Amino acid sequence: MGYVTRLCGGTLDFFRIAQKDVARNKQLMYGLAAKGHNVTALTIDVDKNAPKNVHFIQLKGIHDTNRNDWMNEGKRLSPFQTLYNEAKLSVKSCEMIYETNGFARLLNYPDDFRFDLIINTNTVGPCVAAVAQHKFKLSPLMTVTASSSLTSTSFSTIPNQHFDSTEDMCFLKRAKNFLYNTWEYFLEQWYVLPAMDKLARKIFPDIQSVGELSQLVRIRLINANAAIQYPEAASPDVIPVGGLHIQKSESLSKELQKVLDDAPNGVIFCSLGSDVNSETLSDVQVNAVLNAIKQLSQYHFLWQFELKTLPDDVPKNVRIQPRFPQNDLLAHPHMKLFIAESSVLNSQDAIWYGVPMIGIPLAVTQYRNINYGVKQGVAKRLSFADIEAGLLKSAIEEVMTNVSFLENTQLMSKTFHDQPDNPLDRAIWWIEWVVRNPHVDRYWRSTGSAAMCWITRNGYDVLLVVFATIAISMHILTGLIYRVFFKKQSKKVKTKRE
Secondary structure, three states: OOEEEEEOHHHEOOOOEOHHHHHHHHHHHHHHHHOOOEEEEEEOOOOOOOOOOEEEEEOOOOOOOOOOOOOOOOOOOOHHHHHHHHHHHHHHHHHHHHOOHHHHHHHOOOOOOOOOEEEEOOEOEOHHHHHHHHHOOOOOEEEEEOOOOOOOOOOOOOOOOOOOOOOOOOHHHHHHHHHHHHHHHHHHHHHHHHHHHHHHHHHOOOOOOHHHHHOOEEEEEEOOOOOOOOOOOOOOOEEEOOOOOOOOOOOOOHHHHHHHHOOOOOEEEEEOOOOOOOOOOOHHHHHHHHHHHHHOOOOEEEEEOOOOOOOOOOOOOEEEEOOOOHHHHHOOOOEEEEEEOOOHHHHHHHHHOOOOEEEOOOOOOHHHHHHHHHHOOOEEEOOHHHOOHHHHHHHHHHHHHOHHHHHHHHHHHHHHHOOOOOHHHHHHHHHHHHHHOOOHHHHOOOHHHHOOOHHHHOOHHHHHHHHHHHHHHHHHHHHHHHHHHHHHHHHHHHHHHO
16 A cells, blocks of 8 residues: 655654654554555664564664753743743754754655655654655645644633643733743744754755745644543644554563552552653652652552662662553553653543543643643642652542542543544544545645734734724824814914904
8 A cells, every 4th residue: 555654753852852752653653554554764763573564764863962951840941941942952853853864865765756645743843844845746744743732722721832821811821821822933933944944955955945845734633632631623634633642451461460469559650751760850859759658558659760779778669660561550450540740641541541640740731731630630730849758648648548539530531432433543544534635735724724824813913903093093083183172272262362
């Protein structure tokens, strides 16, 4: 069947090289391969056990970014600063990818070669896909993102991804949100896209602008589900596929199975992600976690954490190792609590399996995710910068003993499961639909609104003209009244003098 290429942009996220994003992309790639498609993946990581019809082009040499730079929590950077950092790193990531041997290999494909479809994961923006589109004569383009939200869809109801707020914003918060989204828009238009154009034209001097090429997206697959997050209005070309990364649970190892089966009070799984390791947590924070675990001896803990040297007084009720099968653990009925960074994928995993969560937001949409979870009564929030034994112990006891957390999570899980089709199957169907209908851009996609800036799309330019017209009219009318009144007054004064 058709040749589908997947351009992952190196799976290099703005803040980190995200292992969970890689796993999510593999689900989609291997799902396409199972349907008979040939898939070419431009990525950092290579899976030696991949299906035969999945071909990797590895991007080497871009792991050198500071893994801790992405963590905003604890640094207290403003959204203005984090958006600026995101813009700089997005451009830098594109430059790094362009310089890899893997990307050069892609550019060395024959000039007459053409892919049936290009899928861009959008983790470093549109720069990689833009060059690929030019190289392969504008092959149809799709995007798939691990993010659960659209960009700047509603300044009044949807907080910016870097803004720590709920959707019910007061006037001051809405004003801040407006400024953050406006800043993000101008950063993209005046800094990011021009910088990407400059880099892309070093490769192809006659290439269209990156911004123009990014408007040619036929379908956008977004990691969203309105039942478990803030709902957003979207155009017909946006397809929600939230939860497509979730796999059918498999059997645990005998050792782990025994640990969970022999835990009558339940097991608590703690994982702050692949990027939070011994280099990230201070000794004080590590000891705080262990002290909290020691005081909760009635529960068994599984802590996914990379410790170079274990402290001497590790509690007996905790098992620490660098990697656990998260999906399979959460599926076990004795799993009672999930402590994790409140990323989209972690949140979806917890809700899918009906496990309450203590979320520790570190950056970007993690604030939005945990704020929604707290509001819905399925999660409790802690701050990474303020981790200490007393607060952690208190939070764990609250979630474990307050049955409403479990009831709310299971109810939301039921809603999440109640879908007409599997999210992965839905994503694959739409991908194949684009391949079957290469003329889709002419008949279906709303290219007019997609090409507009947010000022025009929301009618602000019209409102500006209306208000300006009213202001000018009022100024003219006031001037006329003043002149007429002034003349009458002048005549009266003149008459009195005479």
